[in-house]
Amino acid sequence: MKIAGIRASMPRRPIPEPVIIPSSTQIARAASPTPTVIPSQPPTDLRQSRVDEFLMARSLSDNSKKAYQQDLQRFMDWTQTAWGAVTPRQVALFKDDLLEEKFLAPATVNRVLTTLKNFYGWMVDSEYVAKNPTKTIDLLELESPEAQDLSEAELASVYQVAAGSNYRERNTALVAILLHGLRAAEVSALNLEDYDGTRLHIRKAKSDSKGCVPLKERARIDLDAYLEWRSQQGEELQPTSPLFISRSRRSFGKRLTYWGIRDVVDAIQQVTGIDLHAHRFRHTFATDLVLRGMDTYHVMTLTRHKSMQSFKRYTKRADQIAAEKAFYQTLGESQPDEKA
Numbered sequence: 074m075k076i077a078g079i080r081a082s083m084p085r086r087p088i089p090e091p092v093i094i095p096s097s098t099q100i101a102r103a104a105s106p107t108p109t110v111i112p113s114q115p116p117t118d119l120r121q122s123r124v125d126e127f128l129m130a131r132s133l134s135d136n137s138k139k140a141y142q143q144d145l146q147r148f149m150d151w152t153q154t155a156w157g158a159v160t161p162r163q164v165a166l167f168k169d170d171l172l173e174e175k176f177l178a179p180a181t182v183n184r185v186l187t188t189l190k191n192f193y194g195w196m197v198d199s200e201y202v203a204k205n206p207t208k209t210i211d212l213l214e215l216e217s218p219e220a221q222d223l224s225e226a227e228l229a230s231v232y233q234v235a236a237g238s239n240y241r242e243r244n245t246a247l248v249a250i251l252l253h254g255l256r257a258a259e260v261s262a263l264n265l266e267d268y269d270g271t272r273l274h275i276r277k278a279k280s281d282s283k284g285c286v287p288l289k290e291r292a293r294i295d296l297d298a299y300l301e302w303r304s305q306q307g308e309e310l311q312p313t314s315p316l317f318i319s320r321s322r323r324s325f326g327k328r329l330t331y332w333g334i335r336d337v338v339d340a341i342q343q344v345t346g347i348d349l350h351a352h353r354f355r356h357t358f359a360t361d362l363v364l365r366g367m368d369t370y371h372v373m374t375l376t377r378h379k380s381m382q383s384f385k386r387y388t389k390r391a392d393q394i395a396a397e398k399a400f401y402q403t404l405g406e407s408q409p410d411e412k413a
Contacts, residue, residue, distance in 0.1 A: 120149055120156055127195050134258045134277070136331065144188035156196060161206045164189070168210060183212045220386045221353050222360040227345070228252075234344045240320050244337055246299035247317060247329075249292035251354035254376045257334045266312035268296065275377070284377045359387040364394070 124145050128138050151167055152159070171182045190207045197205050223231070235244040250260055255275065262277040272287045288296070303318070304310055308326075315328035324333070334351060342349035355376070362372045369381075369388060378384040401408040 123156055123196065123201060124149075124192070126199075127192055130195065136258055140184075141188050141192075144185045145192060147185060148189055156193075157202045159206045161209050164206050164210050179213045179215055180218075183215065186210060186212055218386050219389065220356045220360045222357040223347070223353055227347050228357070230345045230347065231341055231349070234341045238340070242299040242302040243317060243320070243329075244341075246292075246295040247334065247337060248341075248354070249289075249295040251334075251338075251351055252358055253286050253288060253292060254355045254358035255286065256355065257338075257351040258331045260317065261329060261331050261334060263316035264312065265300070265310055265314045265316055268316060270297075284374070286375055356387070359384070360390065363387050363391045 124142065128141060131141075133141065148167060151170065152163060154163065168182070168186060171177055171185060186207070190205075190210070193202070193205045193207045196202045231248060232245065235241065235248045238244045247260070250273070251257070253273070255273070259275050259277065263273065263275075267274045267276065271293070272285050274285050275283055277283075300310065308314075317329040317334075319325060319327050319329045319333050321333070324330070338349055338351050341347075359372055359376050362375070363369065369384070372387070373381075373384055376384070398408060
């Protein structure tokens with residue numbers, strides 16, 4: 074009992090606090106940075122995703138892609154209906170609304186509708202929709218526009234201004250190449266390897282209209298002189314070097330862009346006073362060949378037109394001249410001279 078009493082009267086030792094030793098896994102987790110929580114993004118518009126896929130599936134220039142996007146965006150802004158739920162009646166109402174817009178030309182209305190038709194044709198082929206709601210929608214009937222070709226006097230004035238400009242070697246060669254029916258975007262995309270000394274090989278073109286265009290003697294002389302001038306300036310010409318380069322401060326020595334070509338043409342327009350744009354050179358090329366009697370099929374091969382409907386503007390004047398000649402031959406009369 075004494076022993077029990079002694080033990081009872083002895084003070085108790087305090088219980089030590091437990092020490093938690095972290096495991097190697099916990100140490101590794103503590104050392105790693107806290108993961109960043111990425112806020113959820115709003116769901117993308119499925120309609121736009123179909124548009125993106127459509128544009129990727131087609132061989133289009135950057136400018137054409139922008140035009141297609143704008144046309145389809147116009148429809149998406151007009152209605153929030155999903156692509157698969159759009160009805161022919163909605164498309165007809167959309168067409169009516171386009172026609173009511175004051176500053177929208179009939180040709181523009183047709184372009185928007187054609188884009189929508191092409192898009193839905195692709196949607197059906199891709200099995201994203203079962204029916205094409207644009208199939209029964211007719212385009213507007215338009216008169217075939219006149220070709221906007223340049224006269225000989227206007228061409229002489231254009232060449233004179235180009236030859237007297239600050240970068241006469243480049244600008245003269247540029248005019249010569251545009252006068253072979255190439256679009257401005259096609260000229261911008263050309264590399265040295267695309268010129269074989271006789272013809273230009275067009276590898277990047279609108280609506281996959283690739284091809285070759287032989288050059289007139291004057292164009293070959295002007296282009297060779299421009300390339301020789303660049304070489305004399307110390308530039309090391311490579312096969313992948315741009316055929317035309319910029320001389321502006323911001324883009325000096327880089328590829329001459331579509332907008333750069335437009336600036337050159339605009340500068341020539343300001344001096345000559347001619348209503349000028351790059352496409353008028355293309356009109357001049359096609360119209361001149363048709364008037365000289367070249368087979369229409371061959372001209373279309375060089376201009377890379379796929380539709381006779383779009384090419385018809387270049388044949389209208391030649392057809393009129395041929396019709397008048399046949400008229401006088403039928404009557405047995407000599408054709409009167411044109412009055413000045």
